[in-house]
Amino acid sequence: MNKNHYVAIMAGGIGSRFWPKSRTSFPKQFLDILGTGKTLIQATFARYSKIVPVENIFVVTSEDYANIVHEQLPDLPQGNIVAEPFRKNTAPCIAYIAFKIHELNPDAVMIAAPADNHILDEENFGGVMHKALDFVSHVSALTTVGIMPTHPNTGYGYIQHEGPEAAPGIYKVKTFTEKPNLELAKTFIESGDFLWNSGIFTWKCKTIISAFEQHLPEVFELFDGEKEQLNTPAEKKTIESVYSQCPSISIDFGIMEKANNVYIIPASFSWSDLGTWNSAHANMEKDYFDNAVVGDNVMVFDTHHCMIHTSNKKMILVQGLEDYIVVDTDDVLMICKKEKEQDIKDYVSEIKRTKGDKYL
Numbered sequence: 001m002n003k004n005h006y007v008a009i010m011a012g013g014i015g016s017r018f019w020p021k022s023r024t025s026f027p028k029q030f031l032d033i034l035g036t037g038k039t040l041i042q043a044t045f046a047r048y049s050k051i052v053p054v055e056n057i058f059v060v061t062s063e064d065y066a067n068i069v070h071e072q073l074p075d076l077p078q079g080n081i082v083a084e085p086f087r088k089n090t091a092p093c094i095a096y097i098a099f100k101i102h103e104l105n106p107d108a109v110m111i112a113a114p115a116d117n118h119i120l121d122e123e124n125f126g127g128v129m130h131k132a133l134d135f136v137s138h139v140s141a142l143t144t145v146g147i148m149p150t151h152p153n154t155g156y157g158y159i160q161h162e163g164p165e166a167a168p169g170i171y172k173v174k175t176f177t178e179k180p181n182l183e184l185a186k187t188f189i190e191s192g193d194f195l196w197n198s199g200i201f202t203w204k205c206k207t208i209i210s211a212f213e214q215h216l217p218e219v220f221e222l223f224d225g226e227k228e229q230l231n232t233p234a235e236k237k238t239i240e241s242v243y244s245q246c247p248s249i250s251i252d253f254g255i256m257e258k259a260n261n262v263y264i265i266p267a268s269f270s271w272s273d274l275g276t277w278n279s280a281h282a283n284m285e286k287d288y289f290d291n292a293v294v295g296d297n298v299m300v301f302d303t304h305h306c307m308i309h310t311s312n313k314k315m316i317l318v319q320g321l322e323d324y325i326v327v328d329t330d331d332v333l334m335i336c337k338k339e340k341e342q343d344i345k346d347y348v349s350e351i352k353r354t355k356g357d358k359y360l
Contacts, residue, residue: 004107005052005133006205008097011041011061011069011115012084017276017341019348020332021309024360029115030068033280033309035294040274041115045073047122048111051129058082059115060097085240091254092219092246094201095212096239099223100230102205109137110208112201112251118283120270128267132202135167135263142211142256143170143202146195146264147271152185155275155342157197157252160188161264173262176252195266199273201251208255215258219246276341277325281307295328307338332359 015028022028029041036043041059048057055077059069063083070078082097094112101108111129119125132143146159157178161171176197180188188194203211212220222242229238256262272279284292284307291300295310301319310316310328318326325341327334336344351359 001051001053002109002133003053003056004105004109004137005111006056006058006101006105006108007048007052007111007113008082008094008101009041009044009048009057009059009113009115010090010093011059011065012087012093013116015116016345016348018280019344020327020329020334020359024357025064026068027065028274030065030072032294033274034118034284035309039072040118041069042072044113044115044117045076047119047125048113049075050122051126051133052111055080058097058101060084060093062087083236084243086243088243088246088248090251091212091216091249092243094208094251095216095219095223095246096242098205098208098212099227100235102209103227103230106206108205109133110203110205114199114273116274117198117200118272118274122269124267124269128265128269129200129202131169132265135170135265136203136207139166139263140207140210141166141203141261141263142207142259143263143265144173144256145198145200145202146266147198148266148268149189149194149196152182152189153196154179154182154185155279156273158185158188158194159197159264160191160194161266162193166263170263170265173256173264176257195264196271197252198267198271199252201256207261211255211259211261216249216254219249219254222246277307277309277327277344278338278341280309281325281338305338 011029014024015022018028021031030039032039058080060082061069066081066083069081136143160175162174166172222245226238226242229235272283281292286292289304291306293308296312297315298308299317303318304322306321306324308326323338325336325338
Protein backbone atom coordinates (compact mmCIF):
# COMPACT_ATOMS: atom_id res chain seq x y z
CA MET A 1 0.00 0.00 0.00
CA ASN A 2 1.12 3.54 -0.77
CA LYS A 3 2.08 5.53 2.34
CA ASN A 4 0.89 8.74 0.62
CA HIS A 5 -2.69 7.46 0.29
CA TYR A 6 -5.22 8.47 2.96
CA VAL A 7 -8.92 8.05 3.62
CA ALA A 8 -11.19 10.42 5.55
CA ILE A 9 -14.46 8.77 6.61
CA MET A 10 -17.14 11.39 7.30
CA ALA A 11 -19.27 10.16 10.22
CA GLY A 12 -20.87 13.19 11.83
CA GLY A 13 -24.47 13.00 10.60
CA ILE A 14 -27.53 12.25 12.71
CA GLY A 15 -29.44 10.06 10.22
CA SER A 16 -32.89 11.41 11.07
CA ARG A 17 -34.60 9.50 8.25
CA PHE A 18 -33.72 6.25 10.04
CA TRP A 19 -35.59 7.30 13.16
CA PRO A 20 -36.52 5.72 15.56
CA LYS A 21 -33.51 3.39 15.32
CA SER A 22 -31.18 6.30 14.57
CA ARG A 23 -31.12 8.79 17.44
CA THR A 24 -29.21 12.01 17.99
CA SER A 25 -27.11 10.27 20.66
CA PHE A 26 -26.49 7.14 18.55
CA PRO A 27 -27.05 7.75 14.80
CA LYS A 28 -27.32 5.34 11.91
CA GLN A 29 -23.63 5.03 11.04
CA PHE A 30 -23.14 3.21 14.36
CA LEU A 31 -26.05 0.82 13.82
CA ASP A 32 -26.34 -2.54 12.09
CA ILE A 33 -29.18 -1.31 9.91
CA LEU A 34 -29.00 -4.24 7.46
CA GLY A 35 -28.69 -6.98 10.05
CA THR A 36 -25.28 -8.11 8.73
CA GLY A 37 -23.46 -8.26 12.06
CA LYS A 38 -21.47 -5.08 11.26
CA THR A 39 -22.43 -1.46 11.77
CA LEU A 40 -22.25 0.81 8.74
CA ILE A 41 -19.04 2.49 9.90
CA GLN A 42 -17.42 -0.87 10.65
CA ALA A 43 -18.19 -2.07 7.12
CA THR A 44 -16.84 1.18 5.66
CA PHE A 45 -13.63 0.99 7.70
CA ALA A 46 -13.08 -2.63 6.65
CA ARG A 47 -13.61 -1.69 3.01
CA TYR A 48 -11.04 1.12 3.01
CA SER A 49 -8.50 -0.77 5.12
CA LYS A 50 -7.96 -2.92 2.00
CA ILE A 51 -7.03 0.19 -0.01
CA VAL A 52 -4.85 2.34 2.29
CA PRO A 53 -2.79 1.60 5.43
CA VAL A 54 -4.95 1.55 8.58
CA GLU A 55 -2.77 4.25 10.14
CA ASN A 56 -3.75 6.48 7.19
CA ILE A 57 -7.49 6.20 7.82
CA PHE A 58 -9.11 9.11 9.68
CA VAL A 59 -12.69 9.37 10.90
CA VAL A 60 -14.16 12.86 11.11
CA THR A 61 -17.11 12.91 13.48
CA SER A 62 -18.90 14.98 16.07
CA GLU A 63 -17.28 15.36 19.49
CA ASP A 64 -20.40 13.59 20.80
CA TYR A 65 -19.55 10.44 18.84
CA ALA A 66 -15.76 10.18 19.29
CA ASN A 67 -16.06 7.56 22.02
CA ILE A 68 -18.49 5.48 19.95
CA VAL A 69 -16.02 5.51 17.03
CA HIS A 70 -13.24 4.34 19.35
CA GLU A 71 -15.42 1.50 20.69
CA GLN A 72 -16.57 0.33 17.26
CA LEU A 73 -13.19 0.69 15.49
CA PRO A 74 -10.61 -0.57 18.01
CA ASP A 75 -8.00 -1.01 15.25
CA LEU A 76 -8.16 2.68 14.34
CA PRO A 77 -5.45 4.72 16.12
CA GLN A 78 -7.24 6.94 18.63
CA GLY A 79 -5.37 9.97 17.30
CA ASN A 80 -7.07 9.37 13.94
CA ILE A 81 -10.50 10.19 15.37
CA VAL A 82 -11.01 13.83 14.38
CA ALA A 83 -13.74 15.51 16.42
CA GLU A 84 -15.74 18.44 15.05
CA PRO A 85 -17.01 20.85 17.72
CA PHE A 86 -20.06 21.84 15.62
CA ARG A 87 -21.90 20.41 12.61
CA LYS A 88 -21.13 22.70 9.67
CA ASN A 89 -21.86 20.38 6.70
CA THR A 90 -19.24 18.73 4.48
CA ALA A 91 -17.14 21.66 3.25
CA PRO A 92 -15.65 22.66 6.65
CA CYS A 93 -15.30 18.96 7.50
CA ILE A 94 -13.23 18.34 4.35
CA ALA A 95 -11.24 21.55 4.78
CA TYR A 96 -10.32 20.49 8.33
CA ILE A 97 -9.12 17.00 7.44
CA ALA A 98 -7.39 18.12 4.22
CA PHE A 99 -5.35 20.76 6.05
CA LYS A 100 -4.62 18.33 8.88
CA ILE A 101 -3.38 15.56 6.58
CA HIS A 102 -1.45 18.02 4.41
CA GLU A 103 0.45 19.22 7.51
CA LEU A 104 1.37 15.59 8.18
CA ASN A 105 2.30 14.78 4.59
CA PRO A 106 2.50 17.45 1.83
CA ASP A 107 2.38 14.66 -0.79
CA ALA A 108 -0.86 13.18 0.55
CA VAL A 109 -3.62 11.96 -1.77
CA MET A 110 -6.96 11.62 -0.05
CA ILE A 111 -10.27 9.82 -0.46
CA ALA A 112 -13.17 11.51 1.36
CA ALA A 113 -16.16 9.22 1.80
CA PRO A 114 -19.39 8.89 3.80
CA ALA A 115 -19.55 6.39 6.64
CA ASP A 116 -22.93 4.99 5.56
CA ASN A 117 -22.49 3.79 1.97
CA HIS A 118 -23.47 0.19 1.31
CA ILE A 119 -21.27 -1.31 -1.40
CA LEU A 120 -21.21 -4.80 -2.87
CA ASP A 121 -18.51 -6.20 -5.18
CA GLU A 122 -15.63 -4.77 -3.17
CA GLU A 123 -13.08 -6.00 -5.71
CA ASN A 124 -14.67 -3.77 -8.37
CA PHE A 125 -14.90 -0.95 -5.84
CA GLY A 126 -11.22 -1.29 -4.97
CA GLY A 127 -10.28 -1.11 -8.64
CA VAL A 128 -12.25 2.13 -9.08
CA MET A 129 -10.66 3.74 -6.03
CA HIS A 130 -7.13 2.78 -7.11
CA LYS A 131 -7.88 4.26 -10.54
CA ALA A 132 -9.01 7.48 -8.85
CA LEU A 133 -5.94 7.63 -6.59
CA ASP A 134 -3.62 7.10 -9.54
CA PHE A 135 -5.38 9.74 -11.67
CA VAL A 136 -5.30 12.53 -9.09
CA SER A 137 -1.69 11.68 -8.22
CA HIS A 138 -0.71 12.82 -11.72
CA VAL A 139 -3.37 15.44 -12.49
CA SER A 140 -4.54 18.49 -10.54
CA ALA A 141 -8.09 17.18 -10.39
CA LEU A 142 -11.06 16.84 -8.08
CA THR A 143 -12.52 13.41 -8.78
CA THR A 144 -15.79 11.81 -7.77
CA VAL A 145 -17.30 8.38 -8.33
CA GLY A 146 -20.54 8.21 -10.31
CA ILE A 147 -22.83 5.21 -10.06
CA MET A 148 -24.48 3.98 -13.24
CA PRO A 149 -28.20 4.41 -12.47
CA THR A 150 -30.47 1.39 -12.58
CA HIS A 151 -33.76 3.33 -12.33
CA PRO A 152 -34.97 6.97 -12.14
CA ASN A 153 -34.37 7.49 -8.42
CA THR A 154 -35.51 10.89 -7.13
CA GLY A 155 -33.60 10.58 -3.86
CA TYR A 156 -30.11 10.92 -5.37
CA GLY A 157 -28.18 13.76 -6.92
CA TYR A 158 -27.09 13.34 -10.56
CA ILE A 159 -23.86 14.25 -12.35
CA GLN A 160 -23.63 14.71 -16.12
CA HIS A 161 -20.32 13.94 -17.81
CA GLU A 162 -18.97 14.81 -21.23
CA GLY A 163 -16.45 13.19 -23.56
CA PRO A 164 -13.84 12.51 -24.65
CA GLU A 165 -12.15 10.51 -21.87
CA ALA A 166 -9.59 12.48 -19.88
CA ALA A 167 -8.01 9.11 -19.06
CA PRO A 168 -9.31 5.57 -19.57
CA GLY A 169 -12.71 5.43 -17.87
CA ILE A 170 -12.53 9.02 -16.55
CA TYR A 171 -14.57 11.97 -17.86
CA LYS A 172 -14.88 15.69 -17.31
CA VAL A 173 -17.96 16.70 -15.30
CA LYS A 174 -20.45 18.94 -17.11
CA THR A 175 -23.28 19.56 -14.60
CA PHE A 176 -24.52 18.67 -11.10
CA THR A 177 -28.24 18.34 -10.39
CA GLU A 178 -29.70 17.86 -6.92
CA LYS A 179 -32.54 15.37 -6.41
CA PRO A 180 -34.73 15.81 -9.53
CA ASN A 181 -38.44 15.11 -9.90
CA LEU A 182 -39.46 11.81 -11.50
CA GLU A 183 -39.88 13.13 -15.04
CA LEU A 184 -36.47 14.79 -15.00
CA ALA A 185 -34.88 11.67 -13.51
CA LYS A 186 -36.37 9.62 -16.36
CA THR A 187 -34.91 12.08 -18.89
CA PHE A 188 -31.49 11.74 -17.23
CA ILE A 189 -31.62 7.94 -17.43
CA GLU A 190 -32.62 8.01 -21.11
CA SER A 191 -29.79 10.39 -22.03
CA GLY A 192 -27.15 7.91 -20.89
CA ASP A 193 -24.66 10.53 -19.69
CA PHE A 194 -25.97 11.08 -16.14
CA LEU A 195 -24.72 9.18 -13.09
CA TRP A 196 -25.78 9.04 -9.46
CA ASN A 197 -23.62 11.18 -7.19
CA SER A 198 -21.98 8.80 -4.70
CA GLY A 199 -20.37 11.50 -2.57
CA ILE A 200 -17.02 9.66 -2.73
CA PHE A 201 -14.23 12.10 -3.63
CA THR A 202 -10.52 11.76 -4.40
CA TRP A 203 -7.87 14.48 -4.69
CA LYS A 204 -4.43 15.57 -3.62
CA CYS A 205 -4.73 17.48 -0.37
CA LYS A 206 -2.97 20.44 -1.94
CA THR A 207 -5.46 20.40 -4.85
CA ILE A 208 -8.55 20.59 -2.66
CA ILE A 209 -6.88 23.23 -0.47
CA SER A 210 -6.23 25.29 -3.62
CA ALA A 211 -9.90 24.83 -4.57
CA PHE A 212 -10.95 26.20 -1.18
CA GLU A 213 -8.69 29.20 -1.72
CA GLN A 214 -10.38 29.89 -5.07
CA HIS A 215 -14.03 29.06 -4.37
CA LEU A 216 -14.49 29.31 -0.58
CA PRO A 217 -11.82 31.84 0.40
CA GLU A 218 -13.44 32.58 3.78
CA VAL A 219 -13.10 28.91 4.78
CA PHE A 220 -9.58 28.70 3.33
CA GLU A 221 -8.41 31.73 5.31
CA LEU A 222 -9.79 30.38 8.58
CA PHE A 223 -7.94 27.07 8.29
CA ASP A 224 -4.83 28.38 6.55
CA GLY A 225 -4.30 30.95 9.28
CA GLU A 226 -4.27 28.26 11.95
CA LYS A 227 -2.74 25.30 10.10
CA GLU A 228 0.43 25.27 12.22
CA GLN A 229 -1.74 24.48 15.26
CA LEU A 230 -3.02 21.28 13.69
CA ASN A 231 -1.57 18.01 14.99
CA THR A 232 -0.45 19.81 18.17
CA PRO A 233 -2.01 20.06 21.67
CA ALA A 234 -3.47 23.42 20.61
CA GLU A 235 -5.60 21.85 17.83
CA LYS A 236 -8.81 21.32 19.82
CA LYS A 237 -9.09 24.91 21.04
CA THR A 238 -8.05 26.25 17.63
CA ILE A 239 -10.67 24.23 15.78
CA GLU A 240 -13.40 25.38 18.16
CA SER A 241 -12.58 28.96 17.19
CA VAL A 242 -12.31 28.17 13.47
CA TYR A 243 -15.60 26.24 13.34
CA SER A 244 -17.47 28.96 15.21
CA GLN A 245 -16.67 31.25 12.28
CA CYS A 246 -17.21 28.76 9.42
CA PRO A 247 -20.32 28.90 7.23
CA SER A 248 -22.39 25.74 7.01
CA ILE A 249 -22.07 24.65 3.39
CA SER A 250 -21.73 21.41 1.44
CA ILE A 251 -18.63 20.52 -0.57
CA ASP A 252 -20.85 19.96 -3.64
CA PHE A 253 -22.37 23.44 -3.55
CA GLY A 254 -19.27 25.22 -2.25
CA ILE A 255 -16.64 23.75 -4.57
CA MET A 256 -17.56 20.83 -6.83
CA GLU A 257 -20.30 22.73 -8.72
CA LYS A 258 -17.98 25.71 -9.27
CA ALA A 259 -14.57 24.21 -10.07
CA ASN A 260 -13.48 23.54 -13.66
CA ASN A 261 -11.16 20.62 -12.84
CA VAL A 262 -13.83 18.13 -11.70
CA TYR A 263 -13.81 14.61 -13.15
CA ILE A 264 -15.95 11.54 -12.67
CA ILE A 265 -15.32 7.80 -12.85
CA PRO A 266 -18.44 5.81 -13.87
CA ALA A 267 -18.78 2.72 -11.68
CA SER A 268 -21.06 -0.29 -11.91
CA PHE A 269 -20.67 -1.86 -8.46
CA SER A 270 -23.85 -2.15 -6.39
CA TRP A 271 -24.15 0.99 -4.25
CA SER A 272 -26.61 2.68 -1.94
CA ASP A 273 -26.20 5.68 0.31
CA LEU A 274 -28.61 4.00 2.77
CA GLY A 275 -30.43 7.24 3.42
CA THR A 276 -33.92 5.82 4.04
CA TRP A 277 -35.76 2.73 5.26
CA ASN A 278 -36.75 1.99 1.66
CA SER A 279 -33.08 1.92 0.64
CA ALA A 280 -32.42 -0.49 3.50
CA HIS A 281 -35.28 -2.71 2.29
CA ALA A 282 -33.83 -2.69 -1.22
CA ASN A 283 -30.45 -3.91 0.03
CA MET A 284 -31.58 -6.67 2.39
CA GLU A 285 -32.53 -10.29 1.92
CA LYS A 286 -36.27 -10.68 1.64
CA ASP A 287 -38.70 -13.51 2.27
CA TYR A 288 -41.01 -14.96 -0.37
CA PHE A 289 -43.41 -12.03 0.08
CA ASP A 290 -40.72 -9.34 -0.25
CA ASN A 291 -40.52 -8.58 3.47
CA ALA A 292 -37.13 -7.54 4.87
CA VAL A 293 -36.94 -8.45 8.55
CA VAL A 294 -34.36 -7.73 11.26
CA GLY A 295 -35.14 -9.38 14.60
CA ASP A 296 -35.18 -12.98 15.80
CA ASN A 297 -38.69 -12.88 17.23
CA VAL A 298 -40.75 -11.57 14.32
CA MET A 299 -43.65 -13.47 12.78
CA VAL A 300 -45.53 -12.21 9.72
CA PHE A 301 -48.88 -13.29 8.31
CA ASP A 302 -50.56 -12.00 5.13
CA THR A 303 -47.87 -9.31 4.97
CA HIS A 304 -46.10 -8.13 1.81
CA HIS A 305 -43.33 -5.71 0.75
CA CYS A 306 -42.65 -4.53 4.30
CA MET A 307 -39.53 -3.34 6.12
CA ILE A 308 -39.60 -4.65 9.70
CA HIS A 309 -36.75 -3.78 12.09
CA THR A 310 -36.93 -4.79 15.76
CA SER A 311 -34.78 -5.71 18.71
CA ASN A 312 -34.76 -9.30 19.96
CA LYS A 313 -36.33 -8.44 23.31
CA LYS A 314 -39.98 -9.00 22.44
CA MET A 315 -42.15 -11.04 20.14
CA ILE A 316 -43.49 -8.98 17.23
CA LEU A 317 -46.44 -10.27 15.19
CA VAL A 318 -47.40 -8.42 12.01
CA GLN A 319 -50.57 -9.30 10.14
CA GLY A 320 -52.22 -7.85 7.07
CA LEU A 321 -49.78 -5.07 6.19
CA GLU A 322 -48.55 -4.20 2.71
CA ASP A 323 -45.85 -1.65 1.85
CA TYR A 324 -45.23 -0.52 5.43
CA ILE A 325 -42.21 0.29 7.57
CA VAL A 326 -42.42 -1.16 11.08
CA VAL A 327 -39.65 -0.20 13.50
CA ASP A 328 -39.74 -1.18 17.17
CA THR A 329 -37.32 0.07 19.84
CA ASP A 330 -37.43 0.08 23.63
CA ASP A 331 -39.37 3.35 23.75
CA VAL A 332 -40.81 3.92 20.25
CA LEU A 333 -42.95 1.94 17.83
CA MET A 334 -43.26 3.43 14.35
CA ILE A 335 -45.69 2.10 11.73
CA CYS A 336 -45.45 4.16 8.54
CA LYS A 337 -46.42 3.67 4.90
CA LYS A 338 -43.30 3.20 2.78
CA GLU A 339 -44.49 5.89 0.38
CA LYS A 340 -44.45 8.38 3.29
CA GLU A 341 -40.88 7.72 4.41
CA GLN A 342 -39.68 11.13 3.19
CA ASP A 343 -42.07 12.64 5.76
CA ILE A 344 -40.36 10.92 8.71
CA LYS A 345 -38.17 13.99 9.23
CA ASP A 346 -41.33 16.09 9.51
CA TYR A 347 -42.83 13.64 11.99
CA VAL A 348 -39.66 13.82 14.07
CA SER A 349 -39.86 17.62 14.05
CA GLU A 350 -43.44 17.43 15.32
CA ILE A 351 -42.42 15.01 18.06
CA LYS A 352 -39.70 17.42 19.10
CA ARG A 353 -42.22 20.27 19.17
CA THR A 354 -44.79 18.40 21.27
CA LYS A 355 -42.66 16.00 23.35
CA GLY A 356 -39.23 17.63 23.50
CA ASP A 357 -36.00 15.67 22.91
CA LYS A 358 -36.95 12.59 24.92
CA TYR A 359 -37.61 10.37 21.91
CA LEU A 360 -34.98 11.84 19.56
